[in-house]
Amino acid sequence: MTLRHARRIGGATAAVLAAGLLAAPGAAAVPGEAVTDPKALPAPGFAATGVRTDACDDTTAPGWLEVANPVLTVSATSPQVRFKVWDDSTPEHDKIVDTAVDVTGGTARLATSGLADGHSYSWQTWPAYDPGSGKPAPTCHFRVDLTHPGLSVSSTDFPETGSGTTPGKYAGENGVFTLKGLDAAPAGGQASGVACYQYVLNGSLGVGWDCASGHTVKAGADGTAQLTLKPKDWGTNLLTVQAMDDAGNVGQPSTYAFYAPWDPRPKPAVPGDVDGDAVPDILLPDAQGNLQLISAAAADTTPSSIVPAALAPAHAGWQDYQVLHRGWANIHGPGDDLVVRPKGNGGGLYVYANWSKGDFSDRLPTFAWKPSDCLDPAGGSIACPEDYAADWSAADQLVAVGVRTGTEPSLPTLLSVEHGKLYAFIDTGRGYGYAQPVATTGDWSGYELIAPGADASGNLTVWARERATGTLHAYPVTRTSDDLLDFSALADPSANVVATGFTTAAYPTLDSAGDGDGDGKPDLWAVTPDRHLVTFSGWSAPKDLGALR
Template sequence: MTLRHARRIGGATAAALAVGLLAAPGAAAVPGNAVTDPKALPTPGSAATGVRTDACDDTTAPGWLEVANPVLTVSAASPQVRFKVWDDSTPEHDKVVDTAVDVTGGTARLATSGLADGHSYSWQTWPAYDPGSGKPTPTCHFRVDLTHPGLSVSSTDFPESGSGTTPGKYAGENGVFTIQGLDAAPAGGQASGVACYQYVLNGTLGVGWDCASGHTVKAGADGTAQLTLKPKDWGTNILTVQAMDDAGNVSQPVSYSFYAPWDSRPKPAVPGDVDGDAVPDILLPDAQGNLQIISAAAEDTTPTSVVPARLAPLHAGWQDDLVLHRGWANVHGPGDDLLVRSQGNPQVLYSYANWQKGDFSGEYPTLVYKPSRCIDAAANTIPCPEGYNDEDWSGVDQIVAVGSRHKGSTPAWPGLLAVENGKLYAYVEALRSYQVAQPVATSGDWSGYDLIAPGQDAAGNLTVWARERATGALHAYPVVRQDNGLLDFSALADPSANVVATGFTTAAYPTLGSSGDGDGDGKPDLWAVTPDRHLVTFSGWSAPTDLGALR
């Protein structure tokens, strides 16, 4: 029995291994020399998890290789190292390599070739000629998959062009595409299995090594994935999909052509909706700085569309930008415009007009100037309070878009509520600009609160919420529409009033916001992001649902 432990991983067929064996010169052993740091190159891994490992223990699942000729390496001080490799997919765990290799520059390298597709291997090394003079390496493990996967695409919502089946959905609506993968196992071997699918709608496909890159959907245990996409343009669309197995082998791209009919049905205008489907949206950056548009009614964190990082105000991504949305100018819509303040340029507030249902690729931002005139609740001009900065937006600590001062879904540019030097101001909207600032609360200190704008409920009533950072208490303040067209913010005079819930600490939910009514019950809802970047939605401010990790 050799020093390696027996480990059965794969199937039960013999494997052929052609190894370039290096002749072992007659060198004397150097006592006390150990071999360390065993590695296979390339490093075995899993495309599904993104983890690479040499699995040099009894518990770690072996990683996969997509090559038949890995190089095995160890560090050693002795003149020679003995390599042994076993095929664990054969009934007797056949030893397929047993050879001594010279050490050069402190490293011994064994170049292998001809490893069998679908087989699992173990390997270990010792100091040559005198195994008792040095400690051997642990037994390491890897698996080999040389077969490329395949796939097929189907959809009842948007049937393949030429099928003769009428589409069940229209352009601008979400459709479900079923992707079925196949990763056939070789005779007597094991397949790594389809890990994920990378896709692009009407574009060029780019493939990364693992399944963590953008525009990726993971495969289920049976190799199937459900992909929800919204074709924005009516007419012929092309969905291109490529499968990747757990070893990193990729299939040939499959192009699925389908027709999305023009939707002539009128859609209700819903403030909080960016992509034009009459459902409010949550806007959050992904790890690459792209801006994700995620439906507030979603069951997971898959975005309906993504605004590329290059379209951010400073072209460096949206990850550090404050993005507001709760209405639109009456020259276009429905679909919220964006108001953006970049951390890299806090003096400026940018406006992005939403002409294409959440596709801002053809838009250039314009500047929104801060008003220099102040009014009271009766719309009378008054001196602006001491400390008010009428030059730019740099003194504003936080801003939310509260929605229109007009009741119902009349297209309107959103009013703003902002904290500046601990004081609360409202900015009255005009056509893509703000004419006046209204001091709302100049006595209470709002610097310790996070403003939240849930928008209006089914009856058209507005409310402002706030999270007290020190305690995690949630406050709700009713906002009344006045006859003069302004909003009555008098309920916000005391920020500590009107506690409606607790437990919303900054430790549990570093980011807390609302996009409106996500669950369709007529009442606005909260959403939050946890420290580990999970998106959590609420019904109102109760019944949290974890939608999973954000991209």
């Protein structure tokens, strides 16, 4: 390693050490030799967007690095490559490196060191030692940020413990927390700015996260973010937050303690509600496989809470499962239990008991066997159809309609489509005890079942989308004198058209969580091809809530 020259960074003089700084005697360029594919390692970029760029033109914004010693590399056909590096943040745009490096295996590498915090740099390479011969690579650019960001947390809904301010919300209600970042710029330099925050309520922060990870919220242009969280339990809660700047520097975790008072107001039991706030919830996986609980009354796609990916049956994320909910069997309701089925016509069915307002981390799921007995609507034993399957694998569709009776807690009654036939599965107190053939003559294979739940009067319906046309049908489900569900209206799938335009091209996913807007009638929701969440009032007045995480 040879001392080549001294350089000035931010007014100070520093020595640069690099391997192969002197050209070999007699080195000469060969016409036509070229250097290509210039790269800095690690790759400069922007943590907020995940974009990585070497900015080898005059229009692309230079990315950020969180290290002072990137390695600059190029591919080359010449025996040597000449590197030049300029500090664009100094008044004279000082050239701080001008050296030749041997090419090994078609690649030349220059190890830098001591780059200044907050400075911008340009660099370029040429074949051999003579910059006037051969074809140079384009000039590339990057910026350096070595300072870790800080942050503060505040909330008027749940003030910090010791502030003397009375909370404006109760446990079980959403509260807004303001996260304000600080990414100070060094003298004579720039800061990359706060990009995002990782957060956890009453838990430990993870490692190896980025701005696309679960439990993160991106910062606005001013470095602040609004975080909406729902403390489920009354008492003292701890919100832990960590900031990341655009260069990828991570600050120290900050813990915000606050008190959530017990809510004395009684909450009604609302099938479709998972987190116990008496509003139905939309359940969808995020990009990391976590299960998002998004209120059907939400104004955007911010989840009120998240069920971690590791709690899915195979512990690898919820993206591979269909999650149903519309009732509860345990005595700790009213939050819906989850009925979970592997996608792709999996044969298993799992029940997650909801004992903690949407926190399913305290108990293992139980397996729900498919019943082997069939009964008619009057309760008489009948032979199951010959093509009735012994497990859930033959169910092309499965939806949760509602509870078995209007007065008793139970797992939701399920409807399935098997070989074009429609079946109902009834909870008898110890799991699904029997199947009821609902429609064995009409062909349901071209219809997509939707279970909107009950209206304000407790009346149930089943909706269905005709996949070929986007036509929406609605079938009333009344209750018998014994307070049981009567599915006789579902004998003909083509009956009862109520709306059109719900094509699979416009809405690949179409479903209902129940009454989200509080008008006493159930509502549709949909996911568009670009993963925007759209809610409806009934089946009209679509409202785009924005992109899903």
